[in-house]
Amino acid sequence: xxxxxxxxxxxxxxxxxxxxxxxxxxxxxxxxxxxxxxxxxxxxxxxxxxxxxxxxxxxxxxxxxxxxxxxxxxxxxxxxxxxxxxxxxxxxxxxxxxxxxxxxxxxxxxxxxxxxxxxxxxxxxxxxxxxxxxxxxxxxxxxxxxxxxxxxxxxxxxxxxxxxxxxxxxxxxxxxxxxxxxxxxxxxxxxxxxxxxxxxxxxxxxxxxxxxxxxxxxxxxxxxxxxxxxxxxxxxxxxxxxxxxxxxxxxxxxxxxxxxxxxxxxxxxxx
Amino acid sequence: xxxxxxxxxxxxxxxxxxxxxxxxxxxxxxxxxxxxxxxxxxxxxxxxxxxxxxxxxxxxxxxxxxxxxxxxxxxxxxxxxxxxxxxxxxxxxxxxxxxxxxxxxxxxxxxxxxxxxxxxxxxxxxxxxxxxxxxxxxxxxxxxxxxxxxxxxxxxxxxxxxxxxxxxxxxxxxxxxxxxxxxxxxxxxxxxxxxxxxxxxxxxxxxxxxxxxxxxxxxxxxxxxxxxxxxxxxxxxxxxxxxxxxxxxxxxxxxxxxxxxxxxxxxxxxxxxxxxxxxxxxxxxxxxxxxxxxxxxxxxxxxxxxxxxxxxxxxxxxxxxxxxxxxxxxxxxxxxxxxxxxxxxxxxxxxxxxxxxxxxxxxxxxxxxxxxxxxxxxxxxxxxxxxxxxxxxxxxxxxxxxxxxxxxxxxxxxxxxxxxxxxxxxxxxxxxxxxxxxxxxxxxxxxxxxxxxxxxxxxxxxxxxxxxxxxxxxxxxxxxxxxxxxxxxxxxxxxxxxxxxxxxxxxxxxxxxxxxxxxxxxxxxxxx
Numbered sequence: 013x014x015x016x017x018x019x020x021x022x023x024x025x026x027x028x029x030x031x032x033x034x035x036x037x038x039x040x041x042x043x044x045x046x047x048x049x050x051x052x053x054x055x056x057x058x059x060x061x062x063x064x065x066x067x068x069x070x071x072x073x074x075x076x077x078x079x080x081x082x083x084x085x086x087x088x089x090x091x092x093x094x095x096x097x098x099x100x101x102x103x104x105x106x107x108x109x110x111x112x113x114x115x116x117x118x119x120x121x122x123x124x125x126x127x128x129x130x131x132x133x134x135x136x137x138x139x140x141x142x143x144x145x146x147x148x149x150x151x152x153x154x155x156x157x158x159x160x161x162x163x164x165x166x167x168x169x170x171x172x173x174x175x176x177x178x179x180x181x182x183x184x185x186x187x188x189x190x191x192x193x194x195x196x197x198x199x200x201x202x203x204x205x206x207x208x209x210x211x212x213x214x215x216x217x218x219x220x221x222x223x224x225x226x227x228x229x230x231x232x233x234x235x236x237x238x239x240x241x242x243x244x245x246x247x248x249x250x251x252x253x254x255x256x257x258x259x260x261x262x263x264x265x266x267x268x269x270x271x272x273x274x275x276x277x278x279x280x281x282x283x
Numbered sequence: 284x285x286x287x288x289x290x291x292x293x294x295x296x297x298x299x300x301x302x303x304x305x306x307x308x309x310x311x312x313x314x315x316x317x318x319x320x321x322x323x324x325x326x327x328x329x330x331x332x333x334x335x336x337x338x339x340x341x342x343x344x345x346x347x348x349x350x351x352x353x354x355x356x357x358x359x360x361x362x363x364x365x366x367x368x369x370x371x372x373x374x375x376x377x378x379x380x381x382x383x384x385x386x387x388x389x390x391x392x393x394x395x396x397x398x399x400x401x402x403x404x405x406x407x408x409x410x411x412x413x414x415x416x417x418x419x420x421x422x423x424x425x426x427x428x429x430x431x432x433x434x435x436x437x438x439x440x441x442x443x444x445x446x447x448x449x450x451x452x453x454x455x456x457x458x459x460x461x462x463x464x465x466x467x468x469x470x471x472x473x474x475x476x477x478x479x480x481x482x483x484x485x486x487x488x489x490x491x492x493x494x495x496x497x498x499x500x501x502x503x504x505x506x507x508x509x510x511x512x513x514x515x516x517x518x519x520x521x522x523x524x525x526x527x528x529x530x531x532x533x534x535x536x537x538x539x540x541x542x543x544x545x546x547x548x549x550x551x552x553x554x555x556x557x558x559x560x561x562x563x564x565x566x567x568x569x570x571x572x573x574x575x576x577x578x579x580x581x582x583x584x585x586x587x588x589x590x591x592x593x594x595x596x597x598x599x600x601x602x603x604x605x606x607x608x609x610x611x612x613x614x615x616x617x618x619x620x621x622x623x624x625x626x627x628x629x630x631x632x633x634x635x636x637x638x639x640x641x642x643x644x645x646x647x648x649x650x651x652x653x654x655x656x657x658x659x660x661x662x663x664x665x666x667x668x669x670x671x672x673x674x675x676x677x678x679x680x681x682x683x684x685x686x687x688x689x690x691x692x693x694x695x696x697x698x699x700x701x702x703x704x705x706x707x708x709x710x711x712x713x714x715x716x717x718x719x720x721x722x723x724x725x726x727x728x729x730x731x732x733x734x735x736x737x738x739x740x741x742x743x744x745x746x747x748x749x750x751x752x753x754x755x756x757x758x759x760x761x762x763x764x765x766x767x768x769x770x771x772x773x774x775x776x777x778x779x780x781x782x783x784x785x786x787x788x789x790x791x792x793x794x795x796x797x798x799x800x801x802x803x804x805x806x807x808x809x810x811x
Contacts, residue, residue: 038747039732042664049660057661064651071647075622079640084562084629091627094564103619104612111608114658119601121660126597142437167740169346177345179742202433203527205592205667209733214663216593218528219432220521223594236742240592240667240735242426244433245353248738 050212140204320377327369363427388472486551549686561628649677670730701777721755
């Protein structure tokens with residue numbers, strides 16, 4: 013029996029999936045991101061991952077040893093043991109202590125992430141709407157409305173898709189590099205969630221609530237994310253694009269934006 | 284003209300069921316009701332599964348192919364509700380109905396008339412729920428979690444039907460649970476003490492308490508939703524002084540024990556099947572019982588780990604992280620005990636055992652991703668992504684559902700009197716076990732790369748793994764038709780099964796003929 017073409021295609025795509033060098037688009041892991049916090053998260057993620065791999069290796073090795081060697085077809089006779097209190101205590105205590113050790117660095121990082129009170133350089137209020145984001149630079153009088161800019165033709169498969177399909181917006185959220193930015197999230201209608209993986213920030217935007225998060229971004233560049241909480245029909249179509257500039261470039265941008273807003277006070281308001 | 288003489292006749296082992304549709308409509312027989320539950324569950328599994336096929340077809344490549352986003356959201360919502368309340372929970376109640384009385388040496392369930400009612404509510408509840416797909420404005424489209432205010436102020440008109448169908452399912456579950464507790468506590472054969480009960484009976488006893496504790500909480504949550512929608516209250520409306528986050532707290536106070544409602548009976552099934560095919564007693568019976576009790580207890584204390592991104596105080600987040608990690612300990616104990624049961628046994632790999640081993644491996648993998656999700660800072664990256672989708676499908680499909688399939692293969696010869704085709708069932712197993720990993724494993728990568736859940740269309744960097752997952756999904760879906768075929772074929776005929784279907788099996792159910800008489804254990808048996 014020779015394998016069918018579908019089967020071959022399946023095997024081939026599996027092999028592809030196992031070899032990251034074949035196709036650049038296969039992303040297997042979380043990216044470390046561009047802030048101290050996001051790197052901390054990535055480290056925790058990798059540590060807990062390897063702990064799981066290690067436990068898995070031990071448990072599955074014992075299991076497969078039994079599966080291979082203790083088969084009836086090999087003439088294995090069943091032993092009679094069925095209880096051992098000491099063993100039970102040991103395999104309760106070992107996972108318990110591993111987990112406790114894991115909880116300590118996690119709690120430390122968590123406390124750092126919650127520190128939105130000290131030394132923030134600027135605050136940006138983020139308002140989730142069905143289905144776009146609104147950014148207000150507190151104390152600057154600057155407001156940015158940020159909507160998906162991917163054309164409908166591409167979504168409906170009538171046109172070739174852009175490289176940043178569904179992750180592109182008309183107006184970027186512009187922020188300065190190496191400044192502690194405080195994000196205040198809330199929402200106008202239903203619950204949204206503001207998520208930029210490279211920043212290690214995901215915070216729900218909830219009507220009637222103001223949530224806090226912060227980021228200090230080291231590298232200038234463009235980082236992309238999207239709404240993470242189901243918020244209705246176009247939930248999949250409200251991306252986030254954050255553009256990190258150097259301090260000088262940011263100040264120039266801010267001045268331009270302020271001038272524009274003074275001349276046209278309606279710009280940036282919800283239509 | 285009282286019914287007493289008829290009941291007396293019931294002691295005749297040759298007494299059979301009334302003919303025709305009346306047998307099923309009016310039945311108070313635990314075996315018939317169990318059969319009804321199991322068929323209903325299979326029907327819902329295929330229906331919910333075909334919705335999943337629709338979801339995977341839409342996600343096969345970027346762009347909108349088959350469905351508009353609005354209908355896609357209805358599909359994900361209905362898929363979740365149908366699989367949880369229609370497929371997994373009724374399957375376990377069906378298994379409980381069939382097996383608990385004959386495992387504890389009882390003549391029937393303690394409350395047979397209520398038993399009939401708790402099943403027959405379900406078809407109505409699901410007709411109500413599924414009918415919303417054909418309503419103007421569409422079916423519920425806010426996910427099975429129904430977060431306010433998306434489900435209240437912004438929900439479609441059909442949300443009220445969803446609420447009432449949840450109420451009906453809740454009534455059915457509560458009655459089922461009361462019946463199970465009453466049966467286990469009152470109708471055991473005299474010499475069967477609690478610590479002699481089969482573990483499947485133990486896990487169901489604990490599950491039933493969980494059900495009674497949390498189904499009313501869900502009923503309360505959806506009732507508040509109903510009030511907010513129709514009677515001007517503001518439980519979850521911030522503009523009226525309410526609190527949308529409170530909905531999530533109430534929902535997950537139900538939702539987390541619900542997770543264990545869907546896995547504890549599977550744990551029980553594993554504890555029956557693994558010793559049978561290892562030809563060795565279950566290792567650490569008492570610690571298995573205590574571990575199940577601690578899992579059930581802890582399940583009430585961890586609900587907010589579903590809500591880390593809602594902005595809890597740091598101390599709350601640390602508490603819920605620690606409590607969640609703690610659940611891994613008794614769960615680990617169970618895994619270790621099963622492995623120790625297999626170790627130095629005399630193993631054979633008939634289909635139930637194959638499903639059991641697949642359960643052990645893949646449920647453990649789902650447990651690992653659960654452990655990762657407990658780490659709050661990392662959860663901020665995982666939350667609401669495909670990593671979570673991968674996690675809960677690993678514990679629910681190769682967990683709960685493989686447990687159910689293992690149970691069906693294990694007890695099908697007992698129920699029908701025929702062995703199933705070992706060859707076909709192995710084809711079913713291997714196709715399912717391989718395709719399920721092709722389907723769900725790449726979802727871990729998608730989530731880590733940043734793909735949120737519940738979206739009908741996605742950025743191009745997610746295209747490749749979505750395609751692989753969809754292929755796996757189609758193969759898995761198609762393989763379940765083999766399962767259906769095997770079941771029908773086995774009912775119709777096959778090699779005759781003796782009372783003791785599996786040579787290594789222990790327990791009262793194997794002392795009865797296969798199939799067992801319509802009424803069994805009219806006099807309590809002796810437990811060795």
